[in-house]
Amino acid sequence: MANSRFEYVRQFETHEKLLPDTYILVRIDGKKFHDFSKCYDFEKPNDVRALKLMNASAKNVVLQYRNDIILAFGESDEYSFIIKRQSVLYNRRKDKLSTLFVSLFTANYVALWDKFFPERKLDYKHLPFFDSRCVCYPNLQTIKDYLCWRFVDTHINNLYNTVFWQLIIKCRLTPREAEQKLCGTLSSDKQEILFSECGINYNNEPEMFKKGSLITRKGDILHIDVVKEIDELFDGF
Ligand code: ATP
Ligand code: ATP
Ligand code: MG
Ligand code: MG
Ligand code: MG
Ligand code: MG
Numbered sequence: 001m002a003n004s005r006f007e008y009v010r011q012f013e014t015h016e017k018l019l020p021d022t023y024i025l026v027r028i029d030g031k032k033f034h035d036f037s038k039c040y041d042f043e044k045p046n047d048v049r050a051l052k053l054m055n056a057s058a059k060n061v062v063l064q065y066r067n068d069i070i071l072a073f074g075e076s077d078e079y080s081f082i083i084k085r086q087s088v089l090y091n092r093r094k095d096k097l098s099t100l101f102v103s104l105f106t107a108n109y110v111a112l113w114d115k116f117f118p119e120r121k122l123d124y125k126h127l128p129f130f131d132s133r134c135v136c137y138p139n140l141q142t143i144k145d146y147l148c149w150r151f152v153d154t155h156i157n158n159l160y161n162t163v164f165w166q167l168i169i170k171c172r173l174t175p176r177e178a179e180q181k182l183c184g185t186l187s188s189d190k191q192e193i194l195f196s197e198c199g200i201n202y203n204n205e206p207e208m209f210k211k212g213s214l215i216t217r218k219g220d221i222l223h224i225d226v227v228k229e230i231d232e233l234f235d236g237f
Contacts, residue, residue, distance in 0.1 A: 016094040022136040023070075023085050023143040024092070026101045030077030031129045037077075039126045040117065045161035046209045053116040054079060055213050055221050057108035061101060062215050065089065070237050073147055073226065075154040075212035077130075079105065082143060084237065094134050102132035140237070144230045151226035154212040156187075162205060163190045166198040 018024055030036060042050050051074075058079045062072050068087040073080045081101060083089065090096035106129060113122050122128075137143040160182065167178040182190065191202045202210075207223035214222045214233075226233070 018092040018094050018097070018134060019136045019138075020092065021085055022138050023140075024083040024087065024097065025135045025137060025143070025146060026081045026083065026097055026132060027135070028079050028081075028102045028105055028130045028132045031131060033077035033128075036126065036128060039123075040120060045158070045165045046206075048206075048208075049116040051208055051213070053109060053112055055215070056112050056116070057105050058213075059215055059219050059221065060108045061105050062217065063219050064104060065101075066217050066219075069217055071217065071233060072215040073150055073212060074215070075150065076157070078150075080147070080150055082147070098132045098134050102130050106130050140234060144234060147233070148227050148230060151212060155210060158205075158209050159187060159190050159202065162200075162202065162209070163194045163198070166194060166200060170198045 037044075037047065037050065040050075054074050054077070058072050058074055058081075061079075061081065062069050065081075065083075068083050068089045070082045070084055072082065083097075090100070109128055109130075110122065135146075137146055163182060164175075164178050167173040167181060168175060173181065181193070185193070194200045194202055211223045211225060214224060214226065216222065
């Protein structure tokens with residue numbers, strides 16, 4: 001097949017290489033998981049099975065690429081994989097990194113589904129799929145700030161979602177009423193509403209919900225305060 005007269009079309013291909021000597025972030029995110037989670041009756045706001053399935057899928061990606069990955073962080077339907085500055089994985093080709101990470105993740109998500117949702121078969125008309133992007137971060141500070149950004153996002157979203165759903169479930173508010181009640185409130189107000197009106201102390205919520213999940217290169221899954229531990233996490237990188 002080599003050297004046919006058609007082969008010139010290869011010249012139209014481009015291979016974008018990510019900047020050398022920069023940290024590479026690959027972030028994947030579930031496509032329309034708001035609908036997907038409804039379709040499979042995920043518990044609101046946090047379905048433990050779904051989070052554990054995300055973690056198990058991401059863990060297999062980390063283990064496959066453990067020599068190049070520093071760590072991974074996940075929340076909701078997204079996962080961030082942080083790749084070493086010096087990595088030459090796939091010659092730093094953007095398409096290769098982005099597509100191989102997301103397809104390996106998705107393959108695992110589908111293959112492991114039955115383990116986490118044994119009572120619910122995946123319906124081929126409603127299959128999970130994910131988008132993916134690569135971003136280069138020029139130094140340690142920006143990659144640390146990236147991770148802190150995702151961590152703080154987890155906290156803000158989880159606090160909001162926890163109060164929102166408790167107001168609906170426990171206080172019988174409509175989604176619209178719950179939204180209006182929370183409009184303009186600060187974190188401390190939300191914690192107070194949760195405590196006084198729903199009888200829930202936010203501090204006692206599961207760590208995985210509040211803090212997201214961090215996967216080390218060894219494959220350990222931790223639920224820690226990323227902002228507090230950020231320097232230790234990148235020790236040696
Ligand atoms: P897009 O395709 O633009 O990413 P999306 O519907 O996936 O759209 P996201 O902003 O990614 O929107 O939000 C993911 C949504 O998936 C959450 O808002 C939530 O409704 C749902 N979801 C994800 N994980 C869980 C979970 N473990 N438990 C319950 N719901 C979840
Ligand atoms: P890379 O990761 O670089 O793509 P590769 O091993 O996938 O490496 P390809 O050039 O993509 O290399 O070739 C795919 C190979 O997969 C074929 O050479 C063949 O050995 C095998 N293969 C693919 N489809 C089939 C099939 N239907 N039947 C038998 N072998 C197959
Ligand atoms: Mg999105
Ligand atoms: Mg999504
Ligand atoms: Mg998302
Ligand atoms: Mg191939």
